[in-house]
Every structure is written in structure tokens, then in C-alpha cells.
Amino acid sequence: MLKKKMVMGMMSTLLLAGTLVGCSSSNEKAGGQNPASEPKTIKLAHTGSETHQYHIASEIFKKELEAKSNNTLKVEIFPNAKLGSEKDAVEGVMNGTIDMSVLSADSSMANVVPEMNVFGIPFLFENEEHVYKVLDGEIGKGLLKKADEKGMKGLGFWEIGFRNMTTKEKAINTPQDMAGLKMRVQPAPVWQEFMKSLGANPTPVPFNELYSALEQGVVDGQENPIATIMSMKFYEVQKQVALTKHTYSPGAVIMSSKMYDSLSDEQKKWVEEAVLKAAQEQRKVLAEKEAQSIEELKKNGVNITEPDRSAFAEVTKDVSKAVADKVPAELIEQIKSAK
Template sequence: MLAGMLLTGFTMSAGTAQAADIKERTIKFAFVQNMDNHWGAGAQKFAEIVNQKSDGKIKVKLFAGGTLGGDIQTVSSLQGGTIEMVMMGSGVLVGQIKEYVLFDLPFLFKTPQEVDAALDGPLGQKLMDRLPEKGLIGLSYWEHGFRSLTNSRRPVEKWEDIQGLKIRVIQAPLYLDAFNALGANAVPLPLPELYTALETKTVDGQENPLVSIESSKFYEEQKYLSTTRHVYNPLLVMFSKKIWDKLTPDEQKLLKDAAEEVKPYQRQVSREMDAKVLEQLKGHGMTVTEVSEEERARMAEKLKPVTQKYTDVAGPELVGELNAQLAKLRGSN
């Protein structure tokens, strides 16, 4: 169905660029994950749609696997106008816009549908509207997914098993505080440096969505996987404001529309891959511990001081708005 929708979009758009104000351009689109997962699938589809809708005038060149730097480096490049486009988990932006910590609060979301309702509604737009003041333009919210924990030392069934493990986390204060609160030694590292850190035993483990664990081949250095699903990461697709302001209104509309058109496709790819990848990881030799809902509740309880600290950072009113929306959704199910 999605393929049909996208094909219809192509058919309707073909030839329109000739009548619109579209110039010959090349867009560098950088991201830290590999091409063979849901990030790459979304980026590739975006490039195809932009090429089609611009009648080949706008070419999107993909730079996967952190070839242009880690998340923090590419945000800086975006603000400086040396890269046109990036995508990343929203937690990396907390240093720029503190309210983005909202989506990283531990055990906040239970289902992808809850996330969609939050991101695609007024609350998600409210945060995206803050990006231009930081030299960034938000195009769409795609999906990274629910994060789970791996390590090379032992199975993790309960939060006490995390104590003493050296865990790589993303370069965001909430993740440091959360894993330190669980008794780990949290180490912030850019993703492009992570595989080597696991290989050399600089760190014992890491936490990422299942699809990324498989795509990045972390199973080669990690024996144990625990389905903690402790945080959900939206994937924020952004453009350089410095370059955006030089685009014509037709070009801006084309890029924004293409990113939104890809959104349901990219999310579906992510969720289909997530449903299959657990068996693949078992096939690679990983020992999988399915973490119970009761244990997730214990972890959430242990992390209450961290949740409260970052509720204050995001703003209690904003968090209250999201919690009210989630309560309403859960009440209607």
C-alpha cells in the first residue's frame, strides 16, 4: 500500500519541477547509522522522491556510517552551512534546545503509536518550531526506535545486573545520569567510535535499538542482549537554515513534502525490521534476555530521580501536556 502511495506521489509530481522555481542542486545528507537499516531505507527513499519531484534537478548524496562525523559534529556542520542535511536522535539536541529531553525520559512511551501521536501533533511541532533560532530547520520526525542494552560480560535480567558494567551512551547528560543511577559506569562516545571501543574492551556494553545493534554488527563483540526498551528515540530530519534561506519557496516545499512523504514508509520499515531482528541476533549467537514488564517498572522506579531532574529541564508544563495526552490514549484503548 505504501509503495502504491509513493508511486502515486511520483506520478502526480512528474514534470511539475519544470513549472516551479527549482534549480540544479546537490544536497549532502549525513547520518551516523549504516545504509542497511531503517535509517538508510528512509534516506534512500527521500533521495528518490526528491530526484523524481525535481525532475532530476536536485540530487541527494547520502553519507552514511558517520563518514562526515558524529552527531554533534554534523549538527555543527549543519549550523555552519557545510552540510545541507542530517538526521539524528533528538536527544543529541538537548544542548541546543533543552525541551528536546522530553522524548528521552526513561520508560515514557509504551508503543510506537503513542510516539506517533505525540510527534505528529501540536507538541512535536512546538519543539520543531524552536529549531530555526539555533540555525536548524526541522523537516520531519522519522523513527530510530526503542533502545535495548547489550554487553560482553553477563546476562542482564534486572537493574542490579547492570551494576559495575562500563556502558557506552550517547553524548547527552540524561543517558549518563540514567546509567550511572543504575550502577553502571556510563561513557559518552560518538557512534562511529563505538565498535572499536567494544572490540578493545574499552567499554563492556552499549544501548541502541535492535535494528542498529544488528546493522552495526555489535553482536560480533557483544554476547548478551537485554530487551530493556528503556527509551524511545524519534529520528529528527533537519536542514541547515543557512542554506535553507537561500532556497526558493518551491524548493523548500519540495524538500519538506518529500520528508513528510517518507515518514510513514520509514516508520513501517523500522517496525517491520524490529519485529524480525531479535531472531537474527539470536542466530548470530547472542544470548537474549527478555526483560519483563515488572522489571521495567522496577527500573523506572529506580530512575525516578533522573526522570524528575529532566522533567524540570524540559518543563513540568510540557511534560504534563504529554502525560495527559498519553493517559487519554491509553484510556481509549
Template structure:
């Protein structure tokens, strides 16, 4: 009997030691040793992908296509959870979350919050710089885009490429803007960057920085008279409910930066890294095509909702804003501006 008791005790001791050796814990984040975002029990890679807009917003379209592609390419080994509608914060907070590693991925407006870390990204905010979409794509997908991506990487943000937000236009709730002087005295919401202040001031309006997630309320409460965004954003964010006039001046082309935390990415296996990059590249091409095709539909939708749409004398706007590049030359070198202009 004593011998049986001893054997049982020894068995329990061995089991306890084995359990202790396993850590006695579950997946990573609860005592395991796998890389951040990677489950120890299943080997799955979990990605939190945060975006600022609703389901139909350009960035959510990008995130949704990426999720579909990367989960298929990895047979479900990579699992993506999308957090739309600024659930995880403003664009600045989401970008900072990716830098810190609390969020794995985000897509944010390239020339919005990111110039806080890479001032040269304000190249996309310079007025009337890009000739057309093809010109913009060649810049983003070529050497200039790679150089800008390298600068982001130095800040802990790995660029997976640039998707589409689109051509930005002014809206307001006071009067049509057909010529630069029509903008004088208006309070226009802008992103918090020197170049946006320079653009709006050149038109005689007052630049007012407001977080994107608070913009609808600011327009509704008349905190500002107007804003500027692509037609897809104006539709998806329902700005047509609180704005009457749309001016199709196309002052800038605005891309979205698809970003992943660099340490998280570096901790993944090469095949998973390739699947993530390939999926991002494919999703970007898909998303660009979708947004470009929707532009005519979105514009008609805004008209049907009662917005008055005007096509101004663009040359007059070009003339009054021609000195903006010199005003921000300390952040966006004029040599870079010339390289963009000369990209064929």
C-alpha cells in the first residue's frame, strides 16, 4: 500500500514539473514566448488592422481586400481583424500605435499625420503638383516612393505601399468657390501640417486643424465653414449632409500609406513576410482601381443629395498658390519637388 502511495506521489510530481516546464500558460501574451501577435498554441499570426472610416471608406476597402488575400495565401495562418470607424483612435493615434507595436497595421493619409515623423511626405500636399493619376502612381511606386518608405522604416513604420484616397476638393456651406477670392474669410478644416496652412492661407481662408473623426460634428455645428477631401470620402463620411457646395479643383492627390510595425514584421518567417507584402501589393492595385471607377458614381450621388458642384478656373488657383513649395522648402526640398515634376 505504501509502495502505491509513493508511486502516485512520484507521478504527480513528474506531471507538475512537466506543466511548469510548459509555463502553465496559454497563447502568447499570457506567458508564452512566441513573437508578439503570434499564437503559440496554433502558430497563427494575428494582425489588428485599424482604419478611420466606415465599411465603404477607401481605407476600409483596402483593409478588407488585404484580409481576404493574406488569409487565403497563408491558408488561415495569418488572421486579420479590421477595426474601422476610428475604433482604435485618430489617424495620429493609430500611426503611433503601429510605431509602438500595440497595433500591427493601419492605413492613414500619407500627408496627414505621417509628416510629423517624415516631413518630406508633405510632397503630396503641395498644390497642383501631380498631372494625373498615372503621374502619381509612377512617383509612389518608383524610386521616390521607396526612398520615402525607407524614411518611414527608420521611424518603426514599414511601408507596404501606397493605396488611393484620391484627388482632394474643397467643400463649404457658405457659397460656391469658383475663383480663389471666393474662399476669402472662410474657415477651412485642414490636416495639421505647415503645407496645408500655406495652401489655405494663399486662398485667403483661415486654416483650422480638426481631427478627422471630429470633422462631421465640426461642420454640423459650424465650427468650420468647410473642408477638403476626395469625393469618395465626402460620400462615405456623409459630409454632404452638412455641406452644400463642392468645388472640383483637385488641388492635391492624396495617397494612403499602408503600414505595419517593423519589429512585428521582422519577427515573422520569410514566407509569411512575402505573403503579407504580396497581399498588400495586390490589394493596393485592386483598391486603386475600385476608387477610381467609383469617382463618377460618387460624384453623381453627391449631386443627387443636393450638393452644388462647380468646376472652377483651376489656373487661377495654381497662380495664387505657386509660392507654397518655397514656404515649406525646409521640410520638402525643392530638389524633391523637381524630381516629382519631372517624373514621366
């Protein structure tokens, strides 16, 4: 009887070992690793070129996140509007077909989160220090939470910069010089009002179509930060730049709720830390390039003017009233007092 039990025990052990070997063989055939441990790829879309502010920050973010996660989280960047316009990007993030994007807060983003129109109000910010105090503080966090209510996660703000006027031929020295010009605007109500207050004709054009619109004369001019004018080579078709610095545009960094909710708490922390690191490093890079870029514009035959900003501020002072139904007065006052 004892001998029989020993034999049966040995048979059971062999069967168990065979089962384990079989499972091991199956795993090896499947690739030798648990599918759950395979890297997760985040697809990040933007409309800028490979030298645009969006791409500078995206590359820093990619490097930081992949290092923090030991390459368990990967980032694939799609520049040059490969996945569509900024309107397509924000809609794609909202419905989960695009994982992540960065886009102008006061453009298509403002059509989804109306309070973002605040960034189109002229002469609201005095300088970069004022901007960063707002974006990095409770006001900025509050605006990002508004995005959370729209099927996406607001992660932070990357820099686009203070915006300046450009035209093909006509030099801009006073607000009156803007009269009658067809000026490209972003697709948000605040920009329509801004250009109308200057006597210009606001003409919406998607950012990824702007160069050709300028080249073909669809519009006479546009307004963007110096870094954008350089990275998108607008200086090739716009030979006048007026340093009005009339508004500051941040790039809103958003992720689809679908992607964000699929991450563990630790992964979410890595993403948020990498977005913040990218913001800090990108600001340094762009600050160093500003003066150099202006000199490069001059070398490319661009005439630089420095208008009286106070005259532009006076003419556009009522723009905020035109978007009062979208931007609460208390938000504007909070920003003004956050100096």
C-alpha cells in the first residue's frame, strides 16, 4: 500500500511539473513576457514644425517620461498636423482617438473651454514673470480643471509666447496702420473682437494652412510669437514685424480621459512630473533664443518696428467686455492682481 502511494505521489509531481513546463513554453512562444508588462505608447499630436515651441517641449517631455518610467511608457510625437488641425486635435483628445496634444489655449481650445478666451484679451499680462505666476499657480490649475469636465485631462501649460503683428509689406507703427488689413485670427471669439477694435478684417485660418494663406495673399498678415514666426518660416512671406506683444499664448497640454484613466497612479505622477519639467526647460530654451531670432529675422530682410504699446492697449481696452459671457470678470481681475 505504501509503495502504491509513493508511485501515485511521484506521478502527481510529474504531472504538475509537466503542466508548469507547458505553461512556460506557451509564454515563451508568446514572446517570453507578460503582456501587461509591455510598454504603453502615448501618441502626442501637434500642429507645429520640428523646430516649433510645441515640438521643443514635446521632445523634452518624451525624454523625461521614458526615463522616469524606465521605458515602460513610450511617447510617439506627430508634428506638422499629421493627425489634423488643432480643432481635430482637441476633438480627437475628447473622444479618445488621440492620446495627447498641445494646442493654443486661446484658439480651438477656447471653443471647448470658454474661459480660455482670457488669453486673447490684449495687454492683460505685463511680462513673463506675471504670466508664469498665473499659469503655475491656482489660476492656471483652475483653468486646467475646466478641461477635466470636457472628456480630457488638463496636464499643464507649455510656452508659445507673447504675440506680435506681421504683414507682407505695410509697416505697423500705430493702431491706425491696421485699418483695412485682412488679418488671420485664431478660431475664437476674442480674436474676432480684437482685430475689429483695430479696424482690421479678422479672417480665421487654420494654423497648418497659414503659411500658404500668407503666400497666396488670402490674408495680409498674422500675429504670433517670434519663435513661431521663425519655426514656421513666416518671415519668407512676411517682411514686416511689429513688436506689439499684445497677448501671451500658452499651449494647453491635454490628454484623453481614456488614456489618463488607463494609467496607474504612479504612471499618472510620472506624466504630470514630465509635463512640468518640459514646461520649465522649454521656457529656458525659448528665452535664450528670443534675441538671436530677432537678429536672424533682420538678416532675412525683415523690418522690425517697435510701436507704442500703450496706444494699442487704449484702442483695444473694451475687447474684454465683448467676451464677458465667456470670461468671468473675476477671472480677469484675479489675473491682473497676480503680479
